[in-house]
Amino acid sequence: MKNVVCLILGGGKGTRLLPLTADRSKPAVPLAGKYRLIDIPISNCISSGIRRIYVLTQFNSVSLHRHIRQSYNFDSFSGGFVEILAAQQTNEAMDWYQGTADAVRKQLRYISECGIDYVMILSGDQLYRMDFQEMLNTHLTAGADVTIAGLPVETKQTSGFGIIRFNETGRVEGFLEKPKTEQELKLVRTDPAWLQEQGIDSKGREYVASMGIYLFNRDTLVELLTKTDYHDFGKEVFPMSIRTRHVQLHMFDGYWEDIGTIGAFYQANLDLTDPNPPFSMDVAATPIYSRPRFLPPSRIDGATISRSLIADGCKIEPEVVIHHSLIGLRAVLGRRVVIRDSVLMGADFFPSDVRATTNPEGIPMGIGEGTVIEKAIVDKNVCIGKNVTIKLPPGFPSDGERGPLVVRDGIIVIPRNTVLPDGWKF
Incomplete structure (x- = not known):
């Protein structure tokens, strides 16, 4: 994991979360009373042994910058850091980020340094707990160029996700963005017996959705971005990679929620109040980190x-x-x-x-x-x-x-x- 660097994408304008994003970026939106959304991917990285983390920002990023500066300070012996890479004008590029892939392309200099073999790309507005060491193991065992995390979903959920088609070894063979018709769904339906073999109870979940979590060989990512002008990972870079590279599926069957709308944000927060919440904040081995505030008891x-x-x-x-x-x-x-x-x-x-x-x-x-x-x-x-x-x-x-x-x-x-x-x- 010492050779992995993580890029967390700060997201666009966050219009579906307005007015919560009127003067803050999506990853800076408060979560669970005392955290912010950005704390989730950063905490997953720290618990997984990833210590080199960049956060790519563009819109309303002042409060996010302040939170990261006050929250994440590694000791000088670990070599770890959480740094902001804000959109800026350079000699190579004069415009803002045009999409997820374009944002990474404009910051390639930071992943071209020595000692970086793999690049993890995460979203800054999702709620989940994942051990990225397991995803790296999947990547290495398969000899993959790219590995993507997938989540089993029901038929009614497919219209909101990119659905992955893969063979019996988990190698990705196709990708369909938000299928709606029965003909489209037939192309990407997963055999429940295969899921059972992976230790996953399908429970009617016959499709595997992309979670927007990617692991690239560093050289593969650099080549894919320098030889194309694609702007988006999910819609352009990932489908192209399937045709030209070995793309592997990493199955995940835990809680995962994309906090992209007011409804999703509201429900995810209130779910935490349940006696047995679907996402627990009190897992001792993998805590959720945030800014220490030194406040008195309530x-x-x-x-x-x-x-x-x-x-x-x-x-x-x-x-x-x-x-x-x-x-x-x-x-x-x-x-x-x-x-x-x-x-x-x-x-x-x-x-x-x-x-x-x-x-x-x-x-x-x-x-x-x-x-x-x-x-x-x-x-x-x-x-x-x-x-x-x-x-x-x-x-x-x-x-x-x-x-x-x-x-x-x-x-x-x-x-x-x-x-x-x-x-x-x-």
């Missing part, structure tokens, strides 16, 4: 809390009811507040900080007394007054707006720094 006084997660530094007053929700760092909930089926991201600073009292309405940071919030995502640093009701009324469309609030996928989103006066109702 203070909870006479609240009723069920099936929820509460992050550090919170202040929860008497008679508060929290059910099936996630409460982020430094959140302040006044008396008789009700939070149901919601994700609160918390705040960047305590209410006593001078930056928390700057709104002209004089509404203090946090959730005011008597406020009710149901099925919502509340971004950071909001100032919500007393007796506010934020609840989707019957018949409201799944995508719409009301005042400063927006609705996406049937979920109310309260943007960062929103101020709502006393008595405001959705």
